[in-house]
Amino acid sequence: MRPTKAIIRLSNLGHNYRELRKRVAPAKVAAVIKADAYGHGAVEAAQTLADLKTPPEYFAVAYAEEAKPLRKAGVKTPVLVFDLLSKDNLEEVVADNLEITVADERHLRLLSRAKLERRVAVHVNVDTGMGRVGTPYREAVAFIRKVAAARNVRLAGVYTHFATSDEKDKTFARLQTRRFKEIVDRLREEGVDYGVAHAANSGGVLDLPEATFDMVRLGISLYGYYPSLETSESVPLKPVMALESRVGSSRIYEKGETVSYGRLFMARRSTRIVSVPIGYADGVNRNLTHRMKAIIKGRIVPHVGRVTMDRIMFDVGDLDVRAGDRVVLIGEAGGKRIDAWDWSRALETIPYEITCAISKRVPRVYRR
Numbered sequence: 001m002r003p004t005k006a007i008i009r010l011s012n013l014g015h016n017y018r019e020l021r022k023r024v025a026p027a028k029v030a031a032v033i034k035a036d037a038y039g040h041g042a043v044e045a046a047q048t049l050a051d052l053k054t055p056p057e058y059f060a061v062a063y064a065e066e067a068k069p070l071r072k073a074g075v076k077t078p079v080l081v082f083d084l085l086s087k088d089n090l091e092e093v094v095a096d097n098l099e100i101t102v103a104d105e106r107h108l109r110l111l112s113r114a115k116l117e118r119r120v121a122v123h124v125n126v127d128t129g130m131g132r133v134g135t136p137y138r139e140a141v142a143f144i145r146k147v148a149a150a151r152n153v154r155l156a157g158v159y160t161h162f163a164t165s166d167e168k169d170k171t172f173a174r175l176q177t178r179r180f181k182e183i184v185d186r187l188r189e190e191g192v193d194y195g196v197a198h199a200a201n202s203g204g205v206l207d208l209p210e211a212t213f214d215m216v217r218l219g220i221s222l223y224g225y226y227p228s229l230e231t232s233e234s235v236p237l238k239p240v241m242a243l244e245s246r247v248g249s250s251r252i253y254e255k256g257e258t259v260s261y262g263r264l265f266m267a268r269r270s271t272r273i274v275s276v277p278i279g280y281a282d283g284v285n286r287n288l289t290h291r292m293k294a295i296i297k298g299r300i301v302p303h304v305g306r307v308t309m310d311r312i313m314f315d316v317g318d319l320d321v322r323a324g325d326r327v328v329l330i331g332e333a334g335g336k337r338i339d340a341w342d343w344s345r346a347l348e349t350i351p352y353e354i355t356c357a358i359s360k361r362v363p364r365v366y367r368r
């Protein structure tokens with residue numbers, strides 16, 4: 001088998017979870033495991049967290065179908081689906097006992113007309129400024145009252161999502177928090193049982209204690225990354241995913257020899273070039289050409305030549321590297337570290353996209 005693998009350190013996931021949980025206690029935690037747990041493997045992540053002494057009260061996924069493997073694996077924890085209720089997902093929601101998002105009267109009509117054996121648990125998404133989905137905040141109290149009284153419905157929660165909690169300037173996130181708090185306070189005054197109120201994502205948990213409410217929704221921080229370079233690093237996190245391979249071939253290139261498509265790299269002197277069996281089909285973005293590094297034999301070495309679909313090359317200079325030697329693309333070795341931020345900076349993106357993009361062709365190897 002190809003030596004390329006994503007090593008998933010479940011002990012680091014447990015560490016991050018415990019540290020974050022300490023920060024928000026006594027609030028509940030929804031562990032966000034959408035997109036296959038940001039590329040880490042949803043079933044393994046969920047099982048690891050569910051087995052902890054104080055497990056998450058919820059898991060959260062983007063789409064109903066993402067919950068299917070969890071239920072198949074025997075995960076019993078409540079699962080919140082961020083997607084809006086629709087004709088297309090109602091059956092799955094019922095079959096897998098999921099809690100689904102609603103935001104307008106259409107969703108209530110769909111439920112009231114359905115033939116259901118028991119009520120469907122719903123969370124109302126309130127748009128306090130994210131501008132993506134949700135009931136406009138000015139209409140939220142009236143809508144939530146209707147949801148609480150609607151046929152076939154159990155109101156399990158109300159939530160909102162921040163647009164800027166990962167930015168240094170928290171002015172808008174604070175405004176969103178105040179808008180949401182007003183709604184929650186009104187519901188409480190009116191005696192509406194709204195279930196759990198939740199707003200904070202990782203950025204909120206790190207820097208907006210007033211946004212904790214009854215529950216927080218943790219995604220990227222569970223996987224060991226801060227959501228941006230602007231948030232505080234007030235909770236110690238350890239990256240969960242490492243990406244490793246082994247040298248496939250190694251030889252000296254003489255001055256003037258070139259490497260890969262387009263001949264972007266030409267040896268200026270005699271140097272050793274190694275090839276590694278991973279490429280853009282595995283999630284090594286082609287725009288990382290000449291912008292990534294590897295740790296080989298304790299040294300940080302530069303990428304050379306265009307990233308190809310299945311193979312990338314590094315210039316290891318005078319280092320004695322042979323086929324089979326370990327290559328760390330993301331991770332730590334010999335006191336050196338490369339993390340998803342190094343790729344993110346080169347690609348003008350965020351670690352979320354890096355770990356999600358490590359494709360299914362790369363086997364996940366789980367370490368406890």
Ligand SMILES: Cc1ncc(COP(=O)(O)O)c(C=O)c1O
Binds near residue numbers: 221
């Ligand atoms: C609605 C919602 N809540 C929470 C999260 C988790 O956010 P983060 O990964 O920044 O913690 C996400 C992810 O984007 C989300 O869409």
